[in-house]
Amino acid sequence: MKKGIQLRRVKVQKKQQQKEQQQNNTDKKNKTPIPLSTNIDQNIQTIKQDLGNSADIVIRKMNIGSSGNDQIAICYTNGLVDTKTVQNVIIKTLLVDIREAYLQNENKSKLSELFENHTLPGGEITKVTDLDNSKHDLLSGNTILLINGExxxxxxDTKGWASRSIEEPSTQTVVRGPKEGFVESLRTNTALVRRKIKSEDLWIEQIQIGQKTKTDIAILYMNGIVNQKILDEVKTRLKRVQVDGIFEGGSLEELIQDETFTPFPTIYNTERPDSAASNLLEGRVVIIIDGTPFALVAPALFxxxxxxxxxYYQRADMASFLRLLRFVAFMLALLIPSSYIAVTTFHQDMLPTTLLVSLAAQREGVPFPAFIEALLMEIVFEILREAGVRMPRAIGSAISIVGALVLGQAAVDAGIVSNVMVIVVSITAISSFVIPEYNLAIAVRLLRFFFMLLAASFGMFGIIIGLIMMVIHLTSLRSFGVPYLSPMAPxxxxxxxxxxxxxxxxxxxxRPKMIAQDDYIREETPAPEPKNSEDLKGEGE
Amino acid sequence: MRKKLVLILFFLVLLPVLSGCWDKKELNELAILTGLAIDQAEEGYRVTAQILNPAEIAGEAQTNRVAVSTYEATGDSLFEAIRKITDSSPRKLYLAHLRIVVLGKQLAEQGIEDTLDFLSRDHEVRTDFFLLVSEEKDASSILKVLTPIDKIPTNKLYQSIESSQKNWAPTLGVKLDQLISTLISEGNNPVLTGVYIEGDTEFGGSLQNVERIPSPSLLKLQNLAAFKGDKLVGWLTESESKAYNYLTDNVTNTVAVQSCTGGNVTIEINNSATDIKVVEENGQPKVKVTLTSEAAIGEVQCENQFLDERTINELEASFAKKKEKMSLDTIETAKKWQTDIFGFGEKIYQQKPKLWQRVKENWDEEGFVNLEVDVKAEFNIKRTGTIGESFQSDGED
Amino acid sequence: MKSQKIIISNLQFSTLVVLFTVGSSILIIPRKLAEAAEQDAWISAILTVIIGLVLVTFYSKIAGLHPDKHYFDCVKHILGKWLGGFVIAITYIFFFFLSVLVLWNIGDFLKTQILVNTPITVIFILFMMTVIFGVRAGLESIARSSEIFIPWILSLMFLTVIFLIGSLETENLLPVFEGGIQSIVYGSYYFLSFPFLELLTFLMITPYVKTKKRVKHSFMEGVLIGGLVLTIAITFCILVLGADFTERNSFPFYVLGKKVTIADILERVEVFIAIIWFLSIYFKLAVTVYVLTSGLQSIFKLKDYRPLTLPIGMLIIVTATLMFSTTMKQVEFSEVFFYPFTYIVCLVIPTTVYITGLIKQKRKRA
Known part of the structure; x- marks a missing residue:
């Protein structure tokens, strides 16, 4: 199995290398990094040509200087730049403020030096010397200033496009806790994290992935806490990614996870800066992708x-209770339909007589075997759910009414399904909503059918077989080298x-031992001992 | 990896194909059998099965149909007879929810061991049902009576066995495994509770039986049937049955009555313990039984009875004496039948295994009949109920 | 996936030992012991657990001779190529029949108690597939899964026992020492070979244990807990069912589960017992099949053991189906052949190996 993967990887890599070579070859033939020409018109011409005269590219030529002999041009992509900055600051500077600098320019130094040292406003200014870089910068929202004769x-840096403001995350909602969520802009997202952790140890590395999209991806980690091995692994895996484009963490996740053929997610994703920050402090690596509010967190445990x-924001006892509840809900969502099938078609002796009688009474006249009945109901439910998710909100509620009330009630009245089955499906559905992470909930939905099949064929025996297989599979999973089921196993x-x-x-x-191996112990806080409580009591009396 | 996927897919596709057969049984394909009556037939057995009609018991729209139904079949062996019932019953019998097995009187006299073999061998049958002996000629008639409160007659029987054993004590709920372990134990013989129909048997099976107060025919539990080995040898009377339960430590709660001037005193016994000691005397075993009971006054009808310590002590002594006599009488009855239903032999084996080796030969006929049994009863009246002295005695003044 | 060195923690080793000890014995051995020692079965059980602890100490000594070599390599190193090869072959046959018997046990149980109409071969195939799935996932996965399951198994066991306390009848233990020491020792003869002597299997995986110095400790811990579970199971069978009834039932501990009732709500919980048995037997078979395949791999110096799992698994299924076509055949096979065979392979041979190994070591030093 392992061998197979390795072999295939090798093959894929070889193919990739070949591709790269080919590309490089074509690159070399057609687009050798062309230095900027001294002729401004030629530069403008090339840019226009290369970008196919795209409508959103704005190029403006200006004559500046006291004599008006010096030609410059600014290019920017409309919509990606902050128009105010470009118009009010840059153009104004170039057309008006520069005059003075010009007058003082007695040394007659080059225009570029003049700009660099004295006049150009804007925080981030870099020199560009070749056409490729300038085109790339142009397309990421920078304004390019070209000077004739140089x-x-x-x-x-004039980036400033319309983006969603910071809102409450729509997934991972909380009753108590920060209500801000990541947005689509990478910078905002890193800033949100940085605002939580003002440590010098929060290091952010940035790379670009996607041959075509050139998506910015930030790798965040706490230097000194993060396990160097895991960090290196994350980096190498990210660097190996060769695709056209990345639009969401999900597609990146699939390219860097340890095991593809598993229903279980091995990389965590979060929309919450506080969750990302606390994961960072535990030694995990956070990957933020430009263009999506979902950050990836690796390694992830079950x-x-x-x-x-x-x-972490509620009382410890309540939190523990809720966690156990979720675990129970997980098991219920996974096993309730299959257990129902197993008990009613194989192990009727497990039920108390009265319960058996009432179950049997309801099943009188139901035309399908229990398994088919359960399968039908589950599939209908999945369809309803999918319909509810994809529909606009207003229609969504209509669907739930049609689905749950009309269909459910009518099906029972018509004697097509039994009442118990409706209860079973409802409990399953509600339980699966309790699972806080959507991607685990999907895994449960999928596995549920697998368990139902096993239960319908072999009863409890089948369910246990399925459980053993599931646990064996879970234990064989790793997330960036960390056993998926730790700290339970190992x-x-x-x-x-x-x-x-x-x-x-x-x-x-x-900190989690498997993950943060470098700096294992956090700061130790002693348990609070309210020393003054006695005094207060005295005062009260 | 691809191979594995193909394998798993293949496996998944295969499953539903296979699941059509073997051990799957849908709920609405089952005839839930809760009662079984076994009678001696001319050749082999006649089996009557009581089967539930779930829709009538728990369904939404209930009609006038009966909640249970019985089917009968005769076969050379029990297993055969039960399978034969499928001839008449619409569905396959499901035995796991068996609550009551009623053994015919005649069958019990002939021996029940063969019957038990099937019941304990079959994988579907559990061991948690009660066995009863029918006092009627036909055990099957017991299963043909509708009961007023519980729709399932066997459930009614099951519950009354439990409650009567807990609160009254002359009956004993014997489950299959208990019965078998008494049977196979050398120094012990089983007893089973009897059951009979009181009133008009004609009405028993029709809905009319549950449409009237009081029901024309009722199922009643009564007394214990003593077995020797697997054969019925005699019936204990009510007081003997109670004494039997005292001697075998099966009493949890019961009532005892003693006459006094002007009426009766009734006490509620709520804690009873039996201690059996075996001693060796002149190479022969001797059994010493100590019965300790804790009780409370339940009802007083006597004249001039002050409940002071002296009267209580007297009461305790008289109750004890009565119980001792009752116990000894019961033992005598058993001796008459030559069957050690009290398990004294087993106690000898447990406490004096070497002695047992000497006397176990012909234990029921010789050892038990000649066994010297010493019964000592102790009463301990601790409470007087919610009132102290009876207001009757006040009224006399 | 990089090919990493297999490492299992000492705790995992212990849990595997516990499951291996409990697996397949818990349902069968109460009957065997009650047959041999009647109501003194519990004494026999305690005695055997103590002997088992000594035995395991001895096994750890063998493992300590060459901590980095598994039993086959160890035998080969000590006894040489030819004699060693012979011994390895015999031991290998033992492991093979052990897995056949274990598989047969689970099949027999399911066939008689739960899936009565399902062909036993189907049960074999399904169970074996799960085992192969586990073995292919690797020893580490098996060991970790055992860690996941053991709390469940132990707590189910604990619950069953708690619920049964009400129906204990201490008189069932009387008379004590009726059959004398003879019958107790006779009981131990069975109990020691099944499961304690079978623990020889674990000498094949001791080299993978993380802290080798504590192998003995983990081994004993596992045997102690496993032995305790078995002793409790046996004692409760006698206490609740009585010796007679225990020996009459094919699976007394399962019957014990049927006796549990708590206030009429929680009854019919024998499925708990079935789960305990099922899980523990799974791990027993998984360990033996792993040892079978990885043993074969090391004998023939193959690169990977995984391709071997399927053929060996099929061979086990075929043998189980053909050799033990009836319950009676299996019982006869165990009585006449397997018990003595176990003593030879797991007691006589290891002793010889150990003594030879010691002598060789001393000579080297001298």
């Missing part, structure tokens, strides 16, 4: 998908404090 241009960031006593239950904050003095 083979040097400037790229001024228990993580049953946790919510609110667990068992780690320290890790139990914050997995299925959560102990009070002062007990959580260690």
């Amino acid at each position: 083979s040097v241009g400037f790229s001024i 228990v993580q998908f049953l946790q919510s960031s609110e667990d 068992f780690n006593k320290e890790g139990q404090k914050d997995s299925l239950i959560r102990l009070p904050q002062w007990a959580l003095f260690s």
Whole structure:
């Protein structure tokens, strides 16, 4: 199995290398990095030509200087730049303010030096010398300044496009906790994290992925806490990615995860800056992709998908209870339909007589075997759910009314399904909504059918077989080298404090051992001992 | 990897194909059998099965049909007879929810061991049902009576066995495994509770039976049937049955009555313990039984009875004496039948295994009949109920 | 996936030992012991667990001779190519029949108690497929899964026992020592070979244990817990069912599950027992099949053991189906052949190997 993958990888790599070579060859033939020409018209011409005269490219030529002999041009992409900055600041500077600098320019130094040292406003200014770079900058929202007679241009950071404001995240909602969520802009997102962690150890590395999209991707980690091996692994895997474009973490996730053929997610994603920050502090690596509010977190453990960031904001006992509840809900969502099938078609002896009689009474006249009945209902439910998700909100509620009330009630009245089956499907559905992470919930939905099949064929025996297979599979999974089921297997006593239950904050003095191997112990806070409580009591009396 | 996927897919496709057969049984394909009556037939057995009609018991629209139904078949063996019932019953019998097995009187006299073999061998049958002996000629008639409160007659029987054993004590709920372990134990013989129909048997099976107060025919539990080995040898009377339960430590709660001037005193026994000691005397075993009971006054009808310590002590002594006599009488009855239903032999084996080796030969006929049994009863009246002295005695003044 | 060195933690080793000890014995051995020692079965059980602990200490000594070599390599190193090869062959046959018997046990149980109409071969195939799935996932996966399942198994066991306390009848233990020491030892003869002597299998995986110095400790821990579970199972069978009834039932501990009732709500929980048995037997078979395949791999110096799993699994299924076509055949096979064979392979041979190994070591030093 392993071998197969390796072989295939090697093959794929070889193919990729060949492709790259071919591309490089074509690149070399057609587009050798062309230096900027000294002739401004030629430069403008090339840019226009290369970009196919795209409508959103604005190029403006100006004559400046006291004599008006010096020709310059600014190019920007309309919509990607902050128009105000370009018009009010840059153009004004170039046309008006420059005059003075010109007058003082007694040394008659080159225009470019003049711009660089004295006049150009804007925070981030870089020199560009070749056409490719300038085109790239132009397309990412910078304004390019070209000067006639010189083979040097400037790229001024004027990025500013319309973007969604910071809103409450629509997934991973909490009752108590920060209500801000990531947005589509990478910079905003890194800023949101930076605002949580003002440590010098929060390091952000940025790379670009996607031959065509050139998507910016930021790798965030806490230097000194992060496990160097995991960090290196993340980086190498990211660097290996060769695709046309990345639009969402999900497609990147599939390219860098350890095991593809598994229903279980091995990379965590979050829309919440606080969750990202706390994961960083545990030694995990956060990957933020430009253009999506979902940040990836690696390595991810199974228990993580049953946790919510609110667990840390509520009381420890409540949080533990809720976590256990979620675990129970996970098992219910997975096993209720299959257990129902197993019990009613194989192990009728397990039921108390009265329960058996009432179940049997309801099943009188139902034309399908229990398995088919369950399968039908589950599929109908999945369809309803999918319909509800894809529909506009207003129609969504109509669908749920049609689906749940009309269809359910009518089906029971018509004697096509039994009442118990409706109850079973409802419990399953509600339980699966309790699972906080959508991608684990999907896994459960898929596995549920697998378990139903097993139960219909072999009863409880089949379910146990399925459970064993599932656990074996889970234990064989790794997320960036970390066993997926840790800290349960391999068992780690320290890790139990914050997995299925959560102990009070002062007990959580260690970071997950498998992940943060470098800096294992957090700051230790002693348990609070309100010393003054006695005094207060005295005063009260 | 692809191979594995193909394998899994193949497996998944295969599953539903296979699931059509073998052990799958849908709920609406089952005839849930809760009661079984076994009678001796001319050749082999006649089996009557009581089957539930779930829709009538728990369904939404209930009609006038009966909640249970019975089917009968005769076969050379029990297993055969039960399978034969499928001739008449619409569905396959499902035995796991068996609550009651009624053994015919005649069958019980002939021996029940063969019957038990099937019941304990079949994988569907569990061991948690009660066995009863019918006092009627036909065990099957017991299953043909509708009961007023519980729609399922066997459920009614099951519950009354439990409650009567808990609160009254002359009956004993014997489950299959208990019965078998008493049967195979050398120094012990089983007893089973009897059941009969009170009133008009004609009405029993029709809905009319549950449309009237009181029901014309009722199922009643009564007394214990003593077995020797697997054969019925005699019936204990009510007081003997109670004494039997005292001696075998099966009493949890019961009532005892003693006459006094002007009426009766009734006490509620709520804690009873039996201690059996075996001693060796002149190479022969001797059994010493100590019965300790804790009780409370339940009802007083006596004249001039003050409930002071002296009267209580007297009461305790008289109750004890009565119980001792009752117990000894019961043992005598058993001796008459030559069957050690009390398990004294087993106690000897447990406490004096070497002695047992000497006396176990012909235990029921010789050892038990000549066994010296010493019964000592102790009563301990601790409470007087919610009132102290009876207001009757006040009224006399 | 990089090919990493297999490492299992000491805790995992212990849990595997527990499951291996409990697996397949828990349902069968109460009957065997009650047959041999009647109501003294519990004494026999305690005695055997103590002997088992000594035995395991001895096994750890063998493992300690060459901590980095598994049993086959160890035998080869000590006894040489030819004699060693012979011994390895015999031991290999033992492992093979062990897996056949274990598979047969689970099939027999399901066939008689739960899936009565399902062909036993189908049960074999399904179970074996799961085992192969596990073995292919690797020893680490098996070990980790055992960690996941053991709390469930132990707590189910605990619950069953708690619920049964009400129906205990201490008189069932009387009279004590009726059959004398003879019958107790006779009981131990069975109990020791099944499962304790079979723990020889674990000498094949001791080299993968993380802290080799504590192998003995983990081994004993596992045997102690496993032995305790079995002893409790046996004692409760006698206490609740009585010795007679215990020996009459094919699976007394399962019958024990049927006895549990809690306030009429929680009853019919024998499925708990079936789950305990099922899970533990799974791990027992997974470990033996892993040892079978990885053993073959090391004998023939193959690169990977995974391709071997399917043929070996099929061979086990075929043998189980053909050799034990009836319950009676299996019982006879165990009585006449397997018990003595176990003693030879798991006691006599290891002792010889150990003594030879010691002598060789001393000579080297001298």
